[in-house]
Amino acid sequence: xxxxxxxxxxxxxxxxxxxxxxxxxxxxxxxxxxxxxxxxxxxxxxxxxxxxxxxxxxxxxxxxxxxxxxxxxxxxxxxxxxxxxxxxxxxxxxxxxxxxxxxxxxxxxxxxxxxxxxxxxxxxxxxxxxxxxxxxxxxxxxxxxxxxxxxxxxxxxxxxxxxxxxxxxxxxxxxxxxxxxxxxxxxxxxxxxxxxxxxxxxxxxxxxxxxxxxxxxxxxxxxxxx
Numbered sequence: 357x358x359x360x361x362x363x364x365x366x367x368x369x370x371x372x373x374x375x376x377x378x379x380x381x382x383x384x385x386x387x388x389x390x391x392x393x394x395x396x397x398x399x400x401x402x403x404x405x406x407x408x409x410x411x412x413x414x415x416x417x418x419x420x421x422x423x424x425x426x427x428x429x430x431x432x433x434x435x436x437x438x439x440x441x442x443x444x445x446x447x448x449x450x451x452x453x454x455x456x457x458x459x460x461x462x463x464x465x466x467x468x469x470x471x472x473x474x475x476x477x478x479x480x481x482x483x484x485x486x487x488x489x490x491x492x493x494x495x496x497x498x499x500x501x502x503x504x505x506x507x508x509x510x511x512x513x514x515x516x517x518x519x520x521x522x523x524x525x526x527x528x529x530x531x532x533x534x535x536x537x538x539x540x541x542x543x544x545x546x547x548x549x550x551x552x553x554x555x556x557x558x559x560x561x562x563x564x565x566x567x568x569x570x571x572x573x574x575x576x577x578x579x580x581x582x
Contacts, residue, residue, distance in 0.1 A: 378404040381579030386419055389495065389515055390535025390556025390571065391527060393430065395422035411438050413450075421456065428458030436468075445473045462488045462527075466495075475501045475509075491522030507544060511552060513537040533557045539575075549578045 386394035405415035414435040436450020470479030486493040497515035539552025
């Protein structure tokens with residue numbers, strides 16, 4: 357997904373009215389929770405978000421994906437509610453529906469709750485049928501965007517997917533699978549660029565019968581916010 361989705365899509369609660377925002381980007385390789393979804397090929401992505409003055413928000417995300425020899429898209433629709441605490445923290449909760457245009461049996465619903473303060477964001481996701489399978493999962497993540505310079509920030513992300521029950525399947529670990537990203541983010545007006553190193557624990561099972569991509573990769577991206 358977007359490399360700093362948890363921070364970039366944090367609702368702007370102080371807006372006096374509903375407001376739109378979005379981001380279009382181009383990635384050299386798409387990794388979702390550490391797992392390769394573009395077969396090592398460059399892919400476009402688009403995110404659109406609507407924030408309301410009352411705290412409700414909704415939006416959508418789309419990315420090109422390649423699983424095996426099938427090119428398609430991963431599309432997420434999400435909606436939730438956010439509120440600001442008196443201690444500098446903002447809290448939010450909601451649900452996402454993920455659809456794969458060429459792999460419809462992998463569609464799934466996931467609900468989440470999280471908090472953010474300054475440049476730190478944390479979320480916990482629960483899926484009753486992860487990747488369309490008979491598997492209940494929890495995914496926890498923490499993302500940090502630490503300014504090193506007015507235009508340069510350090511990006512760090514760590515996540516853990518935990519299978520609560522069900523049978524292991526391609527993309528679903530028997531118990532746990534971690535992923536992490538570390539890199540730099542550059543900004544210039546509405547434009548941004550990132551270079552990150554992604555690391556993930558390899559699954560014993562593969563997404564398809566085709567060769568499994570490395571669990572580590574360098575990913576470069578460029579994006580435009582509107």
